[in-house]
Structure formats: structure tokens, C-alpha cells
Amino acid sequence: MKIPISVLVVIYKSNGEVLLIERADKANFWQSVTGSVDALDEDLSLAAAREVLEETGIDVQNLPINSLQDMHHQIEYEIYPQWRHRYAPGVTRNTEHWFSLLVPNNITVKLAPREHVAYQWLPFLEAANQCFSASNGEAILKLFSAQ
Numbered sequence: 001m002k003i004p005i006s007v008l009v010v011i012y013k014s015n016g017e018v019l020l021i022e023r024a025d026k027a028n029f030w031q032s033v034t035g036s037v038d039a040l041d042e043d044l045s046l047a048a049a050r051e052v053l054e055e056t057g058i059d060v061q062n063l064p065i066n067s068l069q070d071m072h073h074q075i076e077y078e079i080y081p082q083w084r085h086r087y088a089p090g091v092t093r094n095t096e097h098w099f100s101l102l103v104p105n106n107i108t109v110k111l112a113p114r115e116h117v118a119y120q121w122l123p124f125l126e127a128a129n130q131c132f133s134a135s136n137g138e139a140i141l142k143l144f145s146a147q
Contacts, residue, residue: 002036002086004079004094007048008136009033009068010143011056011101018127018140019109021055021116029132030120032139034096045070048099056119057110058103071098073142075135098139 035051049060128137
């Protein structure tokens with residue numbers, strides 16, 4: 001069963017492009033890297049780095065120090081009904097913690113095919129509008145409003 005605590009990682013380049021990945025289980029559902037913690041006591045930064053590696057093949061350990069940043073923002077949202085079976089019975093809400101990850105312009109992306117089928121780099125405004133989740137779009141806009 002999934003734990004209803006997750007991370008969202010906005011991966012971006014210095015030129016303002018943001019990485020979006022398309023879910024394998026839902027066509028045209030574009031998003032940033034997301035994922036639940038593996039244990040209640042898992043460090044959120046470590047969960048974010050793990051999810052980035054699992055979903056994109058990008059190893060945060062190989063990037064400059066402080067590339068991964070905690071945005072110090074969290075939201076609570078209702079879990080989509082089609083995905084509630086992944087959680088304990090009666091769990092309907094999730095708390096998501098936002099992170100950002102600055103990557104080099106020439107970074108290689110290698111998707112986990114079970115989870116995602118395509119990726120694209122978009123200017124941040126386009127990326128925010130392309131996200132199926134309004135809160136994912138808000139995370140992108142928040143990141144770029146702070147710069």
C-alpha cells in the first residue's frame with residue numbers, strides 16, 4: 001500500500017525549460033516527477049532524489065551540490081478515484097511536498113517505461129499549462145516566480 005505522503009520535483013534547465021513526462025497509465029497526462037515516500041520516516045529530499053532517478057534516470061548525486069532544492073511548500077489534495085486502490089482503504093487525501101531540480105542543458109533522460117512513455121522540454125509557461133494537475137502547474141509557476 002502506498003503512503004499518502006509524496007514529493008513533486010520540477011526538473012528544469014537554466015534556460016527556463018521544464019521537463020514534463022507523460023504517464024503510461026493515462027494518455028496525455030503530462031506531469032513533473034512525482035512519487036510517494038517508501039516509509040513514514042523517509043527523508044523527503046532522499047525520496048525526491050530516488051523518484052527522479054527511478055522515473056528519469058537522472059542521478060542527483062552526479063549533479064552539482066544543491067541542484068535539488070526543497071521549495072518549502074506542501075499541498076493536500078484528493079487522490080483521483082482511479083488510483084485510490086493503491087492506498088489503504090478509506091485513504092482519499094495525499095500530502096505533496098514540492099522540490100525543484102536544476103539540471104545541465106545536455107542532461108540525458110531515460111524514462112521508466114512502466115511509468116512514463118514520453119517526455120518533453122517546454123518553456124516554463126507552456127509546461128505549467130500542459131500539466132494535467134493544476135497544482136503541478138502552480139509548482140512550476142511558483143519556482144519561476146521566485147527566480
